[in-house]
Amino acid sequence: MTALTSNSAGQSVPAGHRLSEADYQTNFSDIHTPLDARSAVVEADRCYYCYGAPCQTACPTDIDVPSFIRMISEKNEVGAAGKILSENIMGGTCARACPVETLCEDACVRNTEDDRPIQIGLLQRFATDRASELGAKFFTRKAATGYSVAVVGAGPAGLSCAHRLATLGHDVVIYEAQEKSGGLNEYGLAAYKMAGDYAQKEVENILSIGGISIKHGTKVGKDVSFAELQTNHDAVFMGVGLGTSKDIQLDGEDASGVLNAVDYIHQLRQAKDLGQLPVGQDVVVIGGGMTAIDIAIQIKRLGAANVTMAYRRGKEHMNASIEEQEFALNEGVHIAHWAKPVSLQIEQGTITGVEFKKANVEGNETYITPTDMLFKAIGQSLTPINMGTTEFVKTSGKYDVDNELRTSQLGIWAGGDCVSGSDDLAVSAVQDGKLAALSIHKTLTQSQA
Amino acid sequence: MIDLKSNFIGIETPNPFWLASAPPTDKAYNVNRAFEAGWGGVMWKTLGEAGLPLVNVSGPRYGAWHGKDRTLMGLNNIELITDRDLEINLAEIIQVKKDWPDRGVVVSLMVPCEEQAWIDILRRVEDTGADGIELNFGCPHGMSERGMGAAVGQVPEYVEMVAAWCKQYSDLPTIVKLTPNITDIRTSARGAVRGGADAVSLINTINSVMGVDLNQLRMSPSVGQQGSHGGYCGPAVKPIALHMLSEIARDVECNDIPISGIGGITDWRDAAEFMALGASNVQVCTAVMTYGFRIVEDMIDGLSRYLADQGMTSVDQLIGAAVPTVTSWNKLDLNYVAKAQIDQDSCIKCGRCHIACEDTSHQAISTEINGERGFQVKDEDCVGCNLCVVVCPVENCITLRELDTGEVDSRTGELVSANYQNWTQHPNNSVG
Ligand SMILES: Cc1cc2nc3c(=O)[nH]c(=O)nc-3n(C[C@H](O)[C@H](O)[C@H](O)COP(=O)(O)OP(=O)(O)OC[C@H]3O[C@@H](n4cnc5c(N)ncnc54)[C@H](O)[C@@H]3O)c2cc1C
Ligand SMILES: Cc1cc2nc3c(=O)[nH]c(=O)nc-3n(C[C@H](O)[C@H](O)[C@H](O)COP(=O)(O)O)c2cc1C
Ligand code: SF4
Ligand code: SF4
Ligand code: SF4
Numbered sequence: 001m002t003a004l005t006s007n008s009a010g011q012s013v014p015a016g017h018r019l020s021e022a023d024y025q026t027n028f029s030d031i032h033t034p035l036d037a038r039s040a041v042v043e044a045d046r047c048y049y050c051y052g053a054p055c056q057t058a059c060p061t062d063i064d065v066p067s068f069i070r071m072i073s074e075k076n077e078v079g080a081a082g083k084i085l086s087e088n089i090m091g092g093t094c095a096r097a098c099p100v101e102t103l104c105e106d107a108c109v110r111n112t113e114d115d116r117p118i119q120i121g122l123l124q125r126f127a128t129d130r131a132s133e134l135g136a137k138f139f140t141r142k143a144a145t146g147y148s149v150a151v152v153g154a155g156p157a158g159l160s161c162a163h164r165l166a167t168l169g170h171d172v173v174i175y176e177a178q179e180k181s182g183g184l185n186e187y188g189l190a191a192y193k194m195a196g197d198y199a200q201k202e203v204e205n206i207l208s209i210g211g212i213s214i215k216h217g218t219k220v221g222k223d224v225s226f227a228e229l230q231t232n233h234d235a236v237f238m239g240v241g242l243g244t245s246k247d248i249q250l251d252g253e254d255a256s257g258v259l260n261a262v263d264y265i266h267q268l269r270q271a272k273d274l275g276q277l278p279v280g281q282d283v284v285v286i287g288g289g290m291t292a293i294d295i296a297i298q299i300k301r302l303g304a305a306n307v308t309m310a311y312r313r314g315k316e317h318m319n320a321s322i323e324e325q326e327f328a329l330n331e332g333v334h335i336a337h338w339a340k341p342v343s344l345q346i347e348q349g350t351i352t353g354v355e356f357k358k359a360n361v362e363g364n365e366t367y368i369t370p371t372d373m374l375f376k377a378i379g380q381s382l383t384p385i386n387m388g389t390t391e392f393v394k395t396s397g398k399y400d401v402d403n404e405l406r407t408s409q410l411g412i413w414a415g416g417d418c419v420s421g422s423d424d425l426a427v428s429a430v431q432d433g434k435l436a437a438l439s440i441h442k443t444l445t446q447s448q449a
Numbered sequence: 450m451i452d453l454k455s456n457f458i459g460i461e462t463p464n465p466f467w468l469a470s471a472p473p474t475d476k477a478y479n480v481n482r483a484f485e486a487g488w489g490g491v492m493w494k495t496l497g498e499a500g501l502p503l504v505n506v507s508g509p510r511y512g513a514w515h516g517k518d519r520t521l522m523g524l525n526n527i528e529l530i531t532d533r534d535l536e537i538n539l540a541e542i543i544q545v546k547k548d549w550p551d552r553g554v555v556v557s558l559m560v561p562c563e564e565q566a567w568i569d570i571l572r573r574v575e576d577t578g579a580d581g582i583e584l585n586f587g588c589p590h591g592m593s594e595r596g597m598g599a600a601v602g603q604v605p606e607y608v609e610m611v612a613a614w615c616k617q618y619s620d621l622p623t624i625v626k627l628t629p630n631i632t633d634i635r636t637s638a639r640g641a642v643r644g645g646a647d648a649v650s651l652i653n654t655i656n657s658v659m660g661v662d663l664n665q666l667r668m669s670p671s672v673g674q675q676g677s678h679g680g681y682c683g684p685a686v687k688p689i690a691l692h693m694l695s696e697i698a699r700d701v702e703c704n705d706i707p708i709s710g711i712g713g714i715t716d717w718r719d720a721a722e723f724m725a726l727g728a729s730n731v732q733v734c735t736a737v738m739t740y741g742f743r744i745v746e747d748m749i750d751g752l753s754r755y756l757a758d759q760g761m762t763s764v765d766q767l768i769g770a771a772v773p774t775v776t777s778w779n780k781l782d783l784n785y786v787a788k789a790q791i792d793q794d795s796c797i798k799c800g801r802c803h804i805a806c807e808d809t810s811h812q813a814i815s816t817e818i819n820g821e822r823g824f825q826v827k828d829e830d831c832v833g834c835n836l837c838v839v840v841c842p843v844e845n846c847i848t849l850r851e852l853d854t855g856e857v858d859s860r861t862g863e864l865v866s867a868n869y870q871n872w873t874q875h876p877n878n879s880v881g
Contacts, residue, residue: 045517048842051800052816073517109797113843 014257014278014373018303024274027301031192032096032122037075040126044073047118050109055120058107060423061088061431065104069123081131082138084124087434089163090156092132092202093185094427095125096193099290101323103427132205139209142169147444150175150233152220155183156426157239157416159206160433161440166211168441173233174212177219181207183241185426187266190294192301194269221386230390230411235440238399238407238414239433242424243383248286248376252344257351261285261295261377268298280373281305284354286341287377288312289319290424295375296333307332308369310339312359342366344374382418395420404439405432413440451756453749453764455489457730458622458647458707460580462489462553464752465764466720466745469711469732470495470557470583470626473742475531477541481548486742487749490553492650492732495530495585496538498560498570503529508672512659514685523685524735525659527677530559530585535573542577555624559585562601564614571619581622584611584646586637587629587653599653602628605640612644624709627651627693629686634693639702649697650709650732652690654680683735687713691726695775698727716744717751724764725771779873784866786858787833787849789813789826795846798822802837802847810836829859 019027035043047069055065064083071080084091100106100121108117131138147170151158154176162172180186182199189199207214218224220240229236245260247253257280264277271277283304285296288311300307309328311318314337318325325335338360345353345368353368382397393400393408398420401407405415415432417424422432455465468474468483470492480491497503505528514523531538546554556579560566574582586602601607608625615623625641627634629652641649658678662669668676690712697703710728714720715736723731736744752764761767791802791814803814803824813830814837817823826837838847852858854867872878 042518048799048801050798051804052822053800054798054822109799112797 014280016277016279017275018279019275021275023303028191028195028274030195031190032125034129035119035122035126037126040072040077040123041075043119044069044123046110047073048109054107054109055104055118058104059088060103060425060428061094061434063087063091063104063124065120068127069118069120072123072127077127077130078134078136080127081136084128085131085138088427088430089160089206089434090185090202090426090430091124092128092198092205093156093189093194094430095121095128096198097185097189098425098427099321099324102321132201137208139163139167141167141209141211144171144211145169145444147171147234148173148232149440150229150236151239152229152236153183153239153241153416153418154178154181154203154214154216155239155241155416155429156185157241157418157429157433157436158183158237159203159239160430161237161239161413161415161437162212162433163206163209164434164437165440166209168437170211170441170444172212174214175218175220175224175229176214176216179216181214181216183239187269188262188291189269189426190265190298191269192298226385226387226390234411234444236412237433237436237440238412238418239416239429240382240385240414241417241429242380242398244381245376246379246381248341248378250341250344252346252351253376255344255346255351256349257372258344258374259376261287261291261375262380264375265291265295265298268302274302277302278373279304280371282370283307283373283375284369284371285309285375285377286354287375287379288317289377289379290324291379292375292377293320293324293328293333295377296328297331299373299375300331300333304373306334308334308336310336310341310354310356310369312338312340314338314360336369345371380417398422405436406439411443450750450753451762453489453753453756455730455764457490457553457709458581458624460490460553460555460622461551462730463487463551464489464745464749465724465730466490466748467492467553467709467730467732468737469734470585471734471738472528473734473737476533476538477545480541480545480554483737483742483745484545484549484552487745488552488742489730490555490580492583493538493542493554493556493579495557495559496535496570496574497530497558498566499535499573502534503532505529505532506672509670512670512679513683514659521683521735521739523657523681524683524738525657525679525681526654527672527679530557539573539577542574542579546578546580553581554579555581555583555622557583557585557626562607562611567611567614568618571615571621575619575621579621581624581647582615582619583624583626583650584615585626585653586611587626587651599628599630602626602637602653603631605636608637608640609644612641612646616645622647624648624650626653626711628653629689629693629712630656633696635696635700635703638697638700638706642703642706646706648707648709648729649703650711651693651697652686652712654682655686655689657681682712683739684713684715687719691722694723694728695726695772698769698772699775715739717748717755720748721752721755721767722771724767725769726775727769727772729768780871782869782871783875784868784870786852786856786865788828788831788852789833789835789837789847790850791824791826791847792845793818793823795843796824797843797846798824799842800824801840801842805836805840810834831860 049066053066068080068083104120105117111117149172151162151174154174165172181203185199279302285292296309339356340359342357343355353370355366355368357366399414401419405413407414413436415436416429453464455462467490474491475494510528512525556574560570623646625646660669707729710723711732714733720731806814811830813827841847852865856865
């Protein structure tokens with residue numbers, strides 16, 4: 001992990017403690033006000049209970065949205081949660097983190113009618129939160145099959161796969177490099193989306209099914225060999241995500257003050273005292289996706305004076321949705337479009353500015369944005385894993401899989417961010433894990449016959 | 450603005466909006482406020498015999514059926530007739546009538562089914578200067594168990610008898626208020642006509658049990674451990690009231706007896722519909738119990754504008770205007786053909802029309818247009834039943850189109866005929 005501060009040789013160090021304790025509290029508390037019981041019923045009642053509902057089609061995990069909303073309107077929140085979780089075991093996280101404005105809510109027919117979709121995300125959250133408050137249990141395990149499956153990575157893909165396998169009667173061992181489960185739910189999603197240690201609460205619920213053991217601090221390829229996994233288990237699922245931040249390929253990337261957004265967010269999510277985090281005054285974020293938006297907003301909320309998101313193309317090309325861009329603008333983030341970084345200004349080993357060229361203008365004219373903290377947020381790539389002799393077919397460094405999430409290697413499945421063509425959403429990772437589990441189950445039980 | 454002056458069996462009021470006999474008309478305090486707000490007349494809360502007044506429960510008198518947004522759809526009550534002393538009521542009526550000479554004050558009555566009891570009470574009411582009496586033959590709870598209210602209203606002969614006593618022993622215009630808790634309301638209306646009543650009013654409340662508290666498995670609402678059936682009113686009962694109203698309005702034996710319409714009236718549109726189906730004036734209870742007296746302002750304004758838009762100069766022209774359009778099923782034209790059609794521009798593609806028709810009607814709405822999600826009516830299967838129209842969440846998105854004479858009905862393959870043919874004339878009808 002990149003060091004956040006560097007004190008050697010009198011370099012300037014971005015300061016922490018820019019805000020009062022109360023401000024940190026406010027800035028990093030739940031971004032959405034959850035629906036209360038009454039408003040949930042009123043909102044649910046707006047739903048038309050569509051047939052062949054477009055919202056359901058738009059949900060990567062195929063949640064039966066009209067049914068769960070109808071159940072909320074009938075005040076059967078627990079039943080509603082059961083509907084949600086049966087398709088998406090991370091329905092709670094997805095309710096908080098899904099970009100609903102580009103998924104289910106975008107597809108809602110009430111957009112056409114009055115430009116106000118059903119608040120599917122908030123309703124989903126209402127039902128899942130309520131069920132978890134009540135300690136409702138929805139799953140039981142089928143009779144033990146005697147099979148054991150190795151799952152690499154305890155992120156959304158791995159946990160979803162493990163849970164489904166456990167319900168089907170298989171035993172699962174998850175190998176996880178980090179000390180906590182959850183993957184980016186725990187280490188990556190914006191803090192204000194996952195307030196109240198939600199990732200761990202959800203993991204606890206998921207694991208209560210039984211039959212899943214997790215080996216934390218165990219990196220496959222280092223602490224345990226891939227060959228061992230293959231020997232000790234009947235199938236392997238790879239849900240390793242994308243562990244490596246891409247470089248911007250400019251000189252000075254190792255200077256003090258130049259950071260990977262994902263690493264910083266990791267620290268932010270784990271920080272006991274947000275005041276301890278170093279925060280620059282003139283912060284530049286390079287990138288145009290969800291990670292760039294998240295780091296820009298969070299560093300602003302930590303007290304940075306000026307935050308500029310620099311993206312090399314136009315507004316409409318950004319991966320971040322229009323809603324997310326607007327959110328960032330409302331937070332006081334400046335978004336510079338068509339800004340292509342051409343060099344980093346480094347003084348005494350510390351970043352002081354970024355030189356940009358306007359990408360939509362001919363010529364060589366450039367300008368410099370003063371910078372004491374620079375975040376790289378231009379994407380992640382797969383961290384190579386030592387797999388011994390096992391070779392995979394890959395595209396852009398990610399595993400190729402078929403529609404059952406089978407890799408090119410017999411007995412090895414993969415899903416989530418680490419497979420080619422993934423859309424880098426938690427909800428899609430959950431779907432991959434679920435489908436892979438069904439395929440693994442089919443393969444194991446068929447081979448028995 | 451059109452003047453809404455109303456004359457109901459000789460009682461003149463500035464508008465046809467009356468308050469039904471109920472809590473809103475229970476005492477001078479309320480009635481004064483109602484008249485200040487603009488109500489044309491009141492049916493004073495039902496009075497009983499002299500003597501110790503009745504006692505109401507001190508627990509919940511009301512229960513309600515709410516829409517999910519808590520719109521009050523239906524109201525249920527177990528209130529009795531007045532629980533105030535007769536003398537106090539009469540004194541207040543005298544004063545109110547003095548203070549509001551241009552408004553209508555009719556006194557609702559319910560005493561035992563004995564001649565002397567009626568003679569006694571009629572004298573007392575005549576002395577108040579009230580404009581008339583309304584005989585409460587409708588109260589479905591509390592009083593009917595004592596042989597009054599609905600217990601009388603359900604026996605046409607009793608209705609006739611009591612109405613006749615009232616006409617015999619007093620000069621007061623007499624309105625008989627009918628109970629809907631009867632199979633054919635015309636039988637009791639005819640009784641009122643035979644007894645010489647000047648008018649009928651309807652409907653009183655409908656027997657109802659609101660529900661069950663599923664946690665305690667106890668009838669709801671309940672007074673302590675038990676509840677009792679109540680009387681149902683409010684928006685939910687309007688269609689039932691309109692049906693009963695139109696039955697009486699077009700009944701030959703009822704002989705065009707003036708009718709005061711009651712039941713779920715909440716705004717001027719409801720009022721206009723009652724009047725179009727034969728009500729000379731209307732009475733309101735639940736709506737004012739929900740919103741207060743001030744709603745009458747909107748009712749006056751709305752009705753007056755509506756009459757002007759219709760080119761009418763008085764409420765009389767509205768009364769009964771739609772009665773001839775109500776008929777029996779066997780008079781309906783079986784050669785009339787309509788088909789549903791969907792306005793694709795306003796369709797939001799929710800699919801509800803499809804699933805309703807597919808699962809429960811005629812499988813006449815398809816789910817794809819040019820390979821994409823879209824909903825279209827298959828004329829060859831559509832029977833024009835209107836189900837899709839009522840389930841579509843977008844108003845006017847689906848409409849029924851009347852086929853022209855000579856067009857082919859692709860469902861039957863036959864030409865639409867200009868000839869009227871009802872079931873009694875139909876070749877398939879072997880019974881007649
Ligand atoms: C900053 C940021 C913000 C995001 N915000 C959102 C959002 O708001 N909404 C949304 O839907 N998505 C968001 N995403 C994307 C989302 O987090 C991912 O799509 C999702 O977490 C992918 O799940 P996964 O299980 O494939 O991978 P991960 O969540 O990355 O989990 C992979 C796990 O595998 C472990 N692992 C890796 N290699 C090994 C190894 N060799 N041995 C053992 N364990 C290993 C890792 O430690 C990790 O726990 C965001 C991503 C980032 C980076
Ligand atoms: C609480 C309550 C008490 C009522 N009491 C009487 C009554 O004493 N006498 C009577 O004739 N009708 C009584 N009614 C019936 C109303 O006058 C009226 O007929 C009925 O409520 C239908 O009208 P609505 O739908 O406008 O409420 C009462 C209704 C309610 C709700
Ligand atoms: S599209 Fe909207 S209205 Fe239709 S079922 Fe889904 S949430 Fe409900
Ligand atoms: S009118 Fe009836 S039959 Fe025709 S499409 Fe609509 S629902 Fe189906
Ligand atoms: S019910 Fe109405 S809005 Fe919905 S698909 Fe049918 S026509 Fe369109």
